[in-house]
Amino acid sequence: MDRREFLQATAAGLALSAAGGYGADSAGSKPKRVALIGCGWYGKSALFRLLQIAPVQVVSLCDVDKKILAEATEMVAARQASKKTPRTYGDYREMLKQEELDIVQVSTPDHWHALPAIAAMKAGADVYVEKPISVDVIEGQAMVAAARKYKRVVQVDTQRRSTPHVIEARDKIVREGKLGKIGLVEMCSYWHMRARGNPPDTDPPEHLDYEMWTGPAPMRPYNSLVHPGRWRAFMEYSNGILGDMGIHMFDMVRWMLDLGWPKRIGSAGGIFVDPGSRANISDTQTVTFEYDDVTVVWQHRTWGHPADEDYAWGATLYGDKGTLKMSVFQYDFVPYGKGEKIHKDVTYELEEYPEDKTEKRLEKHCAPALRRHWQNFLAATATRDRPVADIEEGHISSASCILGNMAMKLGRTLTWDPESGRVVGDEEANRLLRRPYRRPWVHPDPETV
DSSP: OOHHHHHHHHHHHHHHHHTTSTTBOTTSSSBOEEEEEOOSHHHHHHHHHHHHHSOOEEEEEEOSBHHHHHHHHHHHHHHSTTOOOOEEESOHHHHHHHOOOSEEEEOSOGGGSHHHHHHHHHTTOEEEEOSSSOSSHHHHHHHHHHHHHTTOOEEEOOGGGGOHHHHHHIIIIITTTTTOSEEEEEEEEOOOOSOOOOOOBOOOOTTBOHHHHHTTSOOOOOBTTTTTTGGGGOTTTSOHHIIIIIHHHHHHHHHHHTOOOOSEEEEEEEOOSOTTSSOOSOSEEEEEEEOSSOEEEEEEESSSOOSOGGGSEEEEEEESSEEEEEOSSEEEEEESSSSOOEEEEOOOOTTTSGGGGTOTTOOTTTHHHHHHHHHHHHHHHHHTOOOTTBHHHHHHHHHHHHHHHHHHHHTSOEEEETTTTEETTOHHHHHTTSOOOOTTOOOOOTTTO
16 A cells, blocks of 8 residues: 555545444445536535545436536546446436435536435435525525425535634634624625626537526526536526625634524625626625624625735624634734734645645645535434534525625615515515526425425
8 A cells, every 4th residue: 555545545544433434324334325416627626525535436427518527427437446437417317316326416507506406305315515505595495495304414515614724713713702792794705706708609519418507597598608617607597706705705604603694685786897798797796794783794896906915705703802814725813902813824635635736626725624524414424413514504695695686686675584584575575586497497396395
């Protein structure tokens, strides 16, 4: 056994013992059977972290793009211990009909999260789903209802809850009272992530089933800005920058401060600087999430300089005893008055997992968090407890961001009632809680899921 094999085996053994052998079934005799729906960049990145820490077997892959599917099949066969080639599918419904699966990972574009995740739960699988969990509020309600009805463990990939330096900041700064009374949180993304340009519409490439890719979303002419990867620039398929980047920071803040649903959500913004792009998501937006004794504010700009180069995507917690700045790369605590400043950088594990150094497009700073997020999920599948990023927590964070976009669209603050799952006294807003589905796809209903 060489050093690389030893490190991988040791890591897998530690992970298994931590959760009582969670990579295998209840008898501990065979690995869990895993499937991936959506084999693009982040789907593979997350799946490969699972293969690093648990003896699972990836038995099937599903994607509507034959080119992406073929590449993923080759890579998975090379990465998993058995070296077996997964079976491939172009339709998740056929895969769920043919396969007996323990875990289904849903890493599709956002408009395709709800239906495959619910179908996988019905088929008896536990689910690991990307954020945001849905593109409308009622989709999210249906996903929570399905998880409870079918008694499935569902982890949302809001992996800040499993990021080592973020956990340390929560435990040693926030929970130990170093910030004192926190009255304001400011979150932001000033990264220039919005697609630019206005290329012409074309026929879709032959290797892409564009009809299936579009699914329940409105059918629009194929454009190279949309696939692969830049669909996030279009509200037909996503929740914009707020639903892509904002949910990470908002979910992190809620988790660190034990916050549930905001009482009121207000927002303003639009396309102010780059109207020439075909992208239809906002390039400028401010959202205010109101709680009883703290206000949480999100702001993004896809243009100009960030307010703080070191925290161009992050969150700042303001307390009467100090300030805490958080990002995926680091945190900084600065006390008010005398006291010791504290700085901590992200934890990398490049020596323990040397493939992290060379893996194409891997966000190396996220890899340790993804491994711990999978460990937490797999432990929950063994105990049948709720994981750290349970589907209900993912729904609160996702839906709050969706409500922020709704508030911007309507031009007014929305008051949310979590008991009824509706906006108080605003039927126009309530009609927006459920997006129209393109036929023949049927919108999931929390009452009948």
